[in-house]
Ligand SMILES: Cc1cc2nc3c(=O)[nH]c(=O)nc-3n(C[C@H](O)[C@H](O)[C@H](O)COP(=O)(O)OP(=O)(O)OC[C@H]3O[C@@H](n4cnc5c(N)ncnc54)[C@H](O)[C@@H]3O)c2cc1C
């Protein structure tokens with residue numbers, strides 16, 4: 001195997017986390033950084049040609065090639081695991097920028113209680129009411145530790161929104177349940193589409209506190225502290241699953257790459273499939289990979305960072321024999337534990353009496369109600385200990401995916417003349433709500449290597465053992481009730497969602513928010529990395545991204561992933577002779 | 587080399603002359619009868635297969651009182667192109683064995699590619715499907731509703747109605763006109779707060795019109 005020229009830092013994966021860390025290190029230390037990315041380079045100039053629903057949103061052209069690598073899933077340790085053969089419940093990204101090129105851009109801060117969840121639940125409920133097999137943890141960092149880093153990430157991305165809590169003072173129109181912010185959002189909220197504005201008015205009438213989604217879609221032209229400029233969003237509706245054709249959505253290609261591509265100490269190599277982190281005497285010496293030509297090579301490095309998304313962060317550590325795999329039978333071992341997703345899939349429908357122009361929209365356009373997120377106002381009589389949010393968005397109704405939305409029962413078949421006539425009559429008049437519940441960690445949900453199915457390289461696939469518990473079913477029922485109340489207040493006919501206690505389904509899109517497996521914490525017995533994302537056993541190895549979250553909050557993970565990366569960067573930079581707290585425009 | 591096969595379609599049926607100019611509701615136009623036949627070269631189906639598929643999709647999404655359907659949109663041509671391309675041969679599906687049937691939550695786990703599903707499925711529609719009466723065709727399709735083939739056919743029919751015309755369906759943007767979808771556009775910045783409870787229905791544009799040059803669909807990727 002050929003050995004390449006050594007570098008200071010190697011970064012596995014060129015997504016949000018890998019590129020954000022690469023920028024911090026190259027701009028604040030004298031170290032050089034090499035990013036190794038499996039996918040292809042991307043040209044933002046080609047995104048306009050990609051405004052095609054079929055190839056991008058249905059056939060998923062920007063995603064990781066599932067033929068080369070997928071995962072397997074089983075509901076419990078007793079069941080056989082099956083490969084996910086075509087994408088469904090989540091969509092891993094690929095290429096320079098990773099999933100950050102085709103995300104929605106919804107950018108939440110997590111609640112203060114989330115970071116101390118284990119302690120918080122014990123204090124609030126005692127052990128009496130907690131679900132069986134609960135494995136939630138405290139993160140080891142608090143919201144207040146992360147606040148400056150949240151702010152840094154929000155400025156880099158140019159988040160549009162309305163603060164709900166400025167230095168402890170509640171702000172009407174924002175999310176009043178959030179932790180205190182040091183600053184208002186960098187940009188004002190996006191314009192509001194009609195349907196979510198009706199949802200907002202109804203929620204307000206009921207005494208809830210609706211607020212606009214914090215969005216990485218810039219509401220107006222924006223220049224971030226690095227001097228990178230972006231245009232304001234045009235509400236084109238080809239946003240999630242697409243790259244933005246005018247660069248209005250923050251993507252690594254239009255925020256970090258413009259700077260990195262001019263940085264001498266930065267290099268990126270594409271088409272490189274990392275198979276292993278190589279260690280010697282308890283230290284990482286580099287990574288082994290198959291290059292674009294198909295040759296297996298060794299890239300030596302002083303420090304290794306993994307930013308390869310949850311599936312590959314966990315898989316690479318397992319393949320490399322680093323750390324102790326989690327054993328659900330004994331509860332011993334940490335690598336692979338606390339796999340979480342997000343509690344979605346409750347969609348109360350509202351039937352408007354007029355066309356709503358639902359094809360207009362943006363990836364993060366919508367209104368959310370957070371009054372039942374976390375456990376605000378829960379008095380212990382509820383069937384759940386943690387709730388979630390309910391919302392109505394306007395992300396752009398594209399025709400293939402949304403044709404046929406109609407009240408149940410108005411057509412007796414799902415094809416033919418009667419169905420077609422009903423679908424046309426209801427076209428553009430059906431608004432759907434959603435929910436996002438916290439997905440807590442359980443002892444029974446975890447990742448390990450599949451004993452049967454292999455990837456293109458012949459390495460085992462990662463295996464998910466994952467199912468919903470009674471708590472998530474109850475969270476969905478709870479969300480449906482709130483949705484029903486708001487729908488009623490909207491004043492149109494509606495159909496309240498009736499969540500069933502269905503098992504986890506790999507075919508239905510939830511969200512690409514898959515957490516855990518390399519969780520952070522304050523003790524090597526319970527976590528894989530410390531609160532600066534450094535591996536407990538291999539001290540020159542770091543793991544970044546949502547795989548480090550002990551459990552999921554209700555909100556989408558990327559902003560928090562970036563905040564934890566920025567915090568880790570400060571510590572890393574300080575330890576490597578760099579300027580701590582590089583001058584930042586406040 | 588495969589023999590050249592064609593799907594013959596009445597000239598005006600394809601793409602029709604329907605214009606969605608109404609601001610409010612879709613209005614109904616029937617494809618005008620005119621003579622002249624277009625022969626569209628096929629990439630995957632035989633002429634007979636294409637005729638059967640066209641007939642079946644025309645029952646799933648009929649041309650009727652509520653407007654044009656699968657025939658005018660060229661859905662069979664869309665399906666032909668998809669099956670000829672990487673999708674048809676499962677280039678982007680995980681196809682390593684062992685192949686084991688599983689619970690519904692694991693989705694489609696069988697080995698057959700979309701191409702194979704069509705090749706095996708078309709004969710089950712009966713060999714003279716295209717010449718049956720609409721009622722007989724419906725009855726036949728109803729009896730197949732739970733099959734993978736039918737589910738695929740239904741999904742592909744909707745795709746072929748509403749995809750960008752570069753994929754061979756939605757000819758003349760007839761599907762988009764039918765539902766008032768304006769196609770890919772650069773901006774609704776001025777419209778999104780303006781049009782409240784009033785339909786915004788500009789004449790649709792295709793991706794090629796938006797970017798100013800032809801664009802290739804994924805189905806044209808070389809083997
Ligand atoms: C459709 C969609 C919508 C989303 N919307 C939102 C949203 O609204 N809000 C939000 O917070 N999040 C959202 N997400 C999730 C968000 O995109 C991810 O959380 C984020 O991009 C993760 O960043 P990352 O750097 O951890 O990983 P990624 O962006 O996934 O990057 C990882 C990179 O590593 C590379 N890689 C993986 N394995 C290897 C290997 N073995 N060798 C070399 N390279 C490898 C991959 O090719 C990839 O480019 C969305 C995701 C999708 C798909």
Ligand code: SF4
Pocket residue numbers: 217218232233234235236237238239240242243244245246247248249361362363
């Ligand atoms: S909706 Fe806005 S941010 Fe999203 S792709 Fe369109 S213009 Fe870009």
